Amino acid sequence: MELEILFIVITFIVFIVFLLWELYAPARVYTHEYKKNSYITNSGVFIFNNILTYVLSVASIFVIASSLQLHGIFTLLPIPAQYIIGILLLDLLIWFWHMINHRVPFLWSFHQTHHAEKYLNTTSALRFHFGELILAVVFKSFILIILGIPLEIFLMYESLITIFAIYHHANIRLSERIQMILEYVIISPRLHQTHHSDKRSEHDSNYGVLFSWWDILFQTKDKTNPDKIGLSYGGEKNLWSFLIMPLVDRK
Numbered sequence: 534m535e536l537e538i539l540f541i542v543i544t545f546i547v548f549i550v551f552l553l554w555e556l557y558a559p560a561r562v563y564t565h566e567y568k569k570n571s572y573i574t575n576s577g578v579f580i581f582n583n584i585l586t587y588v589l590s591v592a593s594i595f596v597i598a599s600s601l602q603l604h605g606i607f608t609l610l611p612i613p614a615q616y617i618i619g620i621l622l623l624d625l626l627i628w629f630w631h632m633i634n635h636r637v638p639f640l641w642s643f644h645q646t647h648h649a650e651k652y653l654n655t656t657s658a659l660r661f662h663f664g665e666l667i668l669a670v671v672f673k674s675f676i677l678i679i680l681g682i683p684l685e686i687f688l689m690y691e692s693l694i695t696i697f698a699i700y701h702h703a704n705i706r707l708s709e710r711i712q713m714i715l716e717y718v719i720i721s722p723r724l725h726q727t728h729h730s731d732k733r734s735e736h737d738s739n740y741g742v743l744f745s746w747w748d749i750l751f752q753t754k755d756k757t758n759p760d761k762i763g764l765s766y767g768g769e770k771n772l773w774s775f776l777i778m779p780l781v782d783r784k
C-alpha cells in the first residue's frame with residue numbers, strides 16, 4: 534500500500550512538471566481555446582473513467598486474475614530477473630495490444646477517440662475511451678493468468694505506463710539531439726507525435742509505450758514530423774462527442 538501511495542505522488546509530480554513545461558516551453562503553439570477544450574474534456578474523461586474503474590473494481594479483477602495463474606515459473610527466478618523479464622514481456626505485449634488497437638476495426642473504433650484530439654498535451658495521457666479500458670482489463674487479465682507474472686511487477690508496470698504516457702504525450706520543447714539519444718532506449722515525445730499524426734500512414738507507427746526497441750524490431754518506427762495532429766473527423770469537441778465517437782465515427 535505504501536508503494537502505491539509513492540507511485541501516486543510520483544505520478545502527480547510528473548504530471549505537474551510536464552504540464553508547466555508544455556505551458557512555458559511548448560513544442561507546438563496552440564490557441565487558448567484549444568487548451569481550454571482539451572483540459573475540460575480530458576478532465577471529464579479522467580473523472581468518468583475513475584468512477585467506472587471504482588464501480589467495476591478493476592483492482593480486484595487483477596487480484597483475482599493473479600490468483601488464477603496457471604503456473605509459478607517466475608518465482609523460480611531471482612527477484613531482479615523477475616522484474617527485468619516481467620517488465621520487458623509486459624511492454625512487448627502492450628506494444629502488441631496497441632498495434633492491434635490500430636489494425637482491428639472494432640478496437641480502433643474505441644482507440645480512435647484517443648487520437649481525435651488536435652492539441653496533444655499532458656492531459657491526453659488521461660484520454661482513453663472506457664470501452665478500450667474494459668477490453669484492456671480483459672487482455673491484461675489473460676496476460677496475468679497465462680504468463681504468471683507476479684502481481685507486484687504487473688502493478689509496477691501499470692504505474693510506469695501512466696508516467697511514460699504523461700511524458701510522451703506532453704507538448705514539450707526538447708532538443709532534437711536529446712530526443713534522438715532517448716530514442717535508442719525509450720519512446721520520445723516526437724516519436725509519439727508521429728503516432729498522433731492525422732495521416733493513417735503515419736499514425737500506424739511507434740506503438741511503443743516504454744521501450745523503442747519493439748518498433749525497431751517490427752519495423753514500425755517512423756520519425757516523420759507530422760503536419761497535423763489529430764484526426765480529420767469528429768469526436769474531440771467535448772465529453773459527449775468523445776463518448777459517442779465509437780458509435781458514430783467508423784473510419
Ligand SMILES: [Zn+2]
Nearest residue numbers: 631635644728
Ligand atoms: Zn494509438
